[in-house]
Structures are given as structure tokens and as C-alpha cells.
Amino acid sequence: MAMRIKKNIALSESGFIFHPSTGDSYSVNPIGLEILNLMKAGQSSEEIKAHMLEHYRVDGDSFEKDFYDFQVMLRTYKLVEDHE
């Protein structure tokens, strides 16, 4: 199962996120923005993990833990939806 950013969510190059249905806005740091862009491009969690491990000095366990927390946050704020 992959997680996708909802279609109506506006994501700017500066990392500003706007949810047009609720009026809520958020900001993410450059790493968060990179992950969101990968999700937007339709990459699976495994593909995102592989990408990040290749480009940053981080071990797999640490990334998975932080990535899981990040996904929980995205779900809480209703910014994403799961799809097969």
C-alpha cells in the first residue's frame, strides 16, 4: 500500500503546504519537502527509503522510525490518502 498526497493539497517549492478544504497551512523543512515530492511523484515507501539512504548519511532503522513518525503526522492532518 502506498501513501499519496491528496490531489487538492497545494505544495509550494518553499515547503509551504495549504489544505484548501480546512484552511490549515503547514511548513516542512527541505528534507520533508523532498519526501513529499517523492510521494507526489507516486513513489512507494520502499522507493523513498532507498532514495534517502542513497543521498543522505542515515542508517535504515533511523530513517524508518522518522519516516513512520512523519507519515503518522501527515495522516493526522489528513494531507494524505492510502491507495493500492
Next chain:
Amino acid sequence: MSKPRYTIAVTGLNAIDSPGPGMAVIRGLRDAESFDVRIIGLSYENLEPGIYMHDLVDKTYQVPYPSEGQEVLLNRLEYIHRQEQLDFLYPNFDAELFNFIKLEGVLAQKGIRMVLPTVDQFEARHKINLYKYGKEHGILVPRAEMVFSPADIARVIGSFEFPVVVKGKYYDTGIAYNLQQAQQHFHKISAKWGLPILIQAFVHGTEVNVCAIGDGKGTTLGAVPMRKLYITDKGKAWAGITLDDENLLEITQRVIGATHWRGPLELEFMKTTEDAYYLLEINPRFPAWCYLTVGAGQNQIESLVNLAMGKEVQPFDSYEVGKLFIRYSEDMIVNISEFEQISTTGEL
């Protein structure tokens, strides 16, 4: 082709911490592309800021309080009309609307047009009737009961779970977490706005509002949903943002379609975490934040004037999502001579 120039009277010049909608309505009229305007302010009190905002209001006349009745109001409006030849009038207070609705026919004969709901529409959407209104139109409304005396509070509250919302007939709301707090709110609000007081079930969620206009035949001419981003201690929006919310638009169209609402209205909803929409209030006038609709691409204020003038008005089919309003306050410096003039002659 030259544009017509209308003389339009507007109430609600009290741009204070709990603002009347008048100044926002006036800005919408000034922004109108299809006509030019001369703005006549109608004030109740000498310190309403709009009286002194000469870049927005050309001339102001004091008008009698609603409690003085329709005849006194009509006499005053006839005098103002003789001086100014009014084309249109925008009443903006809940408490004055009944008198203006009753005078609509008489004023229309004199050439002063208004776009207002009917008495039946005005009464049906009243806070005290809203629960029934929701049931009739298939709209979720929190259960509510009226209280006419302090002795009734305990009995009525017994059928609710705390917290409850205690509401005034026209304005003011308090949240009570126990019987004592409910009694305090009852006395405070009833002293100011009279009886009955409404006890309403509290709904948890996010407050979202819609500013809309209806043509009186069931068509929604415009609707813009907004969420308050910054709320004052009086519960008023100090900042807000337009939303993309199909459900809100659909409910709005349903309300206007079912009631054939004529004129402006504000729908106040509570959206729960389960995405249910509870209708809390229908205000039968523009809200103080209505200039946001202009900023978002729907000059609803202009549309209603054109509707009254017999022009063809096309419904708005879009608005800009993510448009914000941020209110601000400013100290004006005013000469005592101006204050003296409005205080002694009732005109400025």
C-alpha cells in the same frame, strides 16, 4: 458607456471590536465595477467610526433605535430621502431588520430599493426556530430549547449534557460547563438582549461559515465559505481564509433553494472531526467579513444592488480558494467640531 451613479444608504458603521458589517459593505460598493456610488451612512451612536471615515462615507445621518418603531424610522428616512434621493438601502443589523422588512413596500414606492428576506423567511431562520427549520430541510442543527425565566434553566438544562451553549436572541453567546455558569450567562445576556435565551447542545469541531446571496426564487447567486483563523475574545473573526468545500456549498444551495431566500445571509456551521456539518445559525444579512467575498472574486454586495435595479445578475460560479482577510484597527484623529455636529444636528 457611462456607469450609473447610485446613492446608497448603509447601516452598521460600528467598525469596533465586534464590528457591524457596514464598512465592509461600503468597501464592496466602492469596488463595484458596474456603478458609481454616493454613500450615506446611517448611524445609531455618535462614536460609530464610520461616521468619521470620509473617504468611505460621504454623509451620515443618525437614525432612531429599532425600539422606537417603524413610524419614527419611516419619518427619519423620508427626511433623509428628501435630502439625498436614495436609490438603495443596505440594513446590516439583525435587530433593525424586522422594521426595514416591514417598510420595504413603502420605501420601494418612494424609490428606495432593498433586497431583504420576507418576514416568514426572517422568522423561520431565527435562532429559536432553527432546530425545527433544520429538521424540515434535512440539515443537521444542534438540539436547542428556549428559556424564558431563571427558574426554567435547571429544568431545561437537565435534558442536555454539559457543556451547553447559552445564546441571546440577537447577539452574544456563552459556553457553560455547569448550572451556575449557565445562570450567569442567562442573566448577562438577557439583561442586554432580552428574552428568550436559547440553550443549545455544544458541538465539538471547527467553525466554518458561508457568506451567500439568494435571488428570492431559489437560486444561489454567490457563496463563499470561510474558516476563521484568528478569533477575538468576543468570538469574532480577526482573520479568515476562503475554503474549497463542496459540502458547504451544497448545503448553502439547499437552504437557499428550499427557502427561496432573498438577499444576503451568513450560515454558521460547526464541522466535526467526522466531517458532519451542524448548522449553528443563519444570519439574515451580510457578515462583517463580507469584503472577503469581493477579494475572492465575488462582489456579492454589488450583485444585490444590480438585482434590485432590475438588471440581469448571473450567479457566480467560482471564487479564489486560499484568499485571506486580516482585520486591523486604527486610531483616527477627529476634531471636536465633527463630534459636536453629529451630536447636535444628527448629521455629518
